[in-house]
Structure formats: structure tokens, C-alpha cells
Amino acid sequence: MTVSRFVVQLHDATTLHFDLRIRIGDVLRSWAVPKGPSLDPSVRRLAVPVEDHSLAAGDYEGIRAGQTRGTGAVIIWDEGDAEIIRDEPGHLSVLLHGSKLTGGFALTRTGERRWILVKTRDAHARPGSDIVAEQPASVRSGRTWEDLANE
Numbered sequence: 322m323t324v325s326r327f328v329v330q331l332h333d334a335t336t337l338h339f340d341l342r343i344r345i346g347d348v349l350r351s352w353a354v355p356k357g358p359s360l361d362p363s364v365r366r367l368a369v370p371v372e373d374h375s376l377a378a379g380d381y382e383g384i385r386a387g388q389t390r391g392t393g394a395v396i397i398w399d400e401g402d403a404e405i406i407r408d409e410p411g412h413l414s415v416l417l418h419g420s421k422l423t424g425g426f427a428l429t430r431t432g433e434r435r436w437i438l439v440k441t442r443d444a445h446a447r448p449g450s451d452i453v454a455e456q457p458a459s460v461r462s463g464r465t466w467e468d469l470a471n472e
Contacts, residue, residue: 327403327417328379329358331457333394333466339453341368341438343403343415348373350413354438357398357453358422362446368428368436382461384469394469396459414441420460421452 325344332340339357342349352368359366379400385393401419408414411430417423424445430436440446458465 323405323408325403325405326379326400327415327419327422328400329354329398329419329422330379330381331357331396331398331459331466332385333470334385337466339398340371342374342379343405343413344376344379345405345408347376349376349379352428352436352438358426358438358440360422360440360445360447360450360452362440362442363448364439366438368438369434370436382459382469384472394466396464396466396469397461398457399460421456 327341327343328349330340330342332338336355339354340351341354341358342351351371351374353371354366354368356366381395382397383395385395399419399421401417403418404416406414406416413428415426417426424443425441426438427441428436428438
């Protein structure tokens with residue numbers, strides 16, 4: 322098991338989406354998760370792989386200038402330690418230790434540009450919950466993306 326780091330950034334770009342980033346080596350492997358992660362193991366979330374990002378990208382919170390659509394507002398929705406349980410082509414299992422996301426999560430490839438993110442059934446699972454709606458603010462600043470966009 323490898324101890325690493327994860328960050329989930331909420332980004333108002335072309336569409337509002339969450340970016341799940343997990344440190345693997347010297348980069349952040351990244352997936353765009355349109356509806357955001359869920360703590361309900363019965364909920365499967367689309368996760369679209371995007372290019373690896375630099376480690377510094379995981380610390381960014383602010384307004385991305387020059388956005389043709391959306392405000393470009395980015396908040397750090399959650400972050401913390403990540404334990405890599407299994408990392409093989411087409412599958413990644415992690416234990417997350419964040420403020421909002423805790424416990425096991427799995428990413429499984431289901432198509433060329435399509436993965437599914439699911440919460441494992443463990444003590445941290447919350448069937449029926451919607452963590453995205455319940456806790457919309459940044460874990461660093463306490464601001465929402467709308468707060469940033471309207472500054």
C-alpha cells in the first residue's frame with residue numbers, strides 16, 4: 322500500500338464539474354467527475370480521464386483567467402491523504418482520508434474515455450446522502466465557487 326495525496330477541485334469551466342486528482346509518482350492522475358463524488362455505494366459516477374497534472378495544480382484555488390465559458394472559478398472542495406490499494410490498467414482502488422471523502426473508493430474503466438467512480442461499502446458509506454449538495458464550500462477557504470466568481 323502506498324500513501325499518497327488526493328484533491329478534489331470544483332471547477333466552473335465549460336460546465337461545472339469536479340476534478341478528482343490522485344498523486345501517483347510525480348504527477349496528479351486526474352478525472353473530471355461531472356456530478357461529483359458520492360458517499361452512497363449504489364451511486365455510480367461518470368469519471369472522464371483527463372491529462373495528468375503537476376503537483377502544484379492540486380493546490381490551486383482562485384479564478385482561471387481567459388475562460389471562454391464559465392467563470393473559471395476553482396475551489397479545493399476536498400483534500401487529504403490517499404492510500405493506493407490497487408493500481409493496475411483499468412482499475413484504481415484507494416482509501417481516502419479527507420474532510421468530506423473518507424474510506425474506500427474505486428475507479429474502473431468502462432470504455433476508452435469513460436471510467437466509473439464508486440464508493441465502497443464500508444463504515445464511511447452514507448446511503449442516500451448527497452455530499453456535494455450538503456457541503457458545497459472549499460475545505461481551505463470556506464468559500465463556494467459562486468463566492469469566488471462574484472468577487
